[in-house]
Amino acid sequence: DAGVTQSPTHLIKTRGQQVTLRCSPKSGHDTVSWYQQALGQGPQFIFQYYEEEERQRGNFPDRFSGHQFPNYSSELNVNALLLGDSALYLCASSSLVGNTEAFFGQGTRLTVV
């Protein structure tokens, strides 16, 4: 089992650009959550996807959007990048049924210059 995989591992973008981050959940998991971890901070919940729909959303602007595909993989899109969007973006997968624990990927380090 490959666990939760994220791509790319590192990314450098220019202010104003758009970025797409990808996540493949752990085998058997149907729910994907995205978190933003700024330097020196704890992860902050962005949103959660289940059955290809956004199920919950944290306090993030509409510039942050996502998608979940039929195979349960997910994408996080950020438009009009700001310097403050520089962070480690973590994907976590879980199974809604049975309330299993969340497994995290290694993250994507996004740097906005």
Next chain:
Amino acid sequence: AQSVTQLDSQVPVFEEAPVELRCNYSSSVSVYLFWYVQYPNQGLQLLLKYLSGSTLVESINGFEAEFNKSQTSFHLRKPSVHISDTAEYFCAVSDPDKLIFGTGTRLQVFP
């Protein structure tokens, strides 16, 4: 809204000494509590969790945490730390299907 407070941003300790990392949460309802560990340039790994039952939970690598409802605490302890325990530790509460994290405690173990 639920919140998690980790009062100690850094905890320096010598190898083989005991350590306690403090975590307090705010909630008036039943909670699920977690400790995650993050090694440099890596994602989060679940260390241990409290869902229900015994208030003392243990991990496979010697850490333990005790759920204290009256003090709304879930402190992490280890009787003897190793150099390899150097990492960032995050306490989290389930709210209910998303995780609310504390700001983390950097455990630095010195030889």
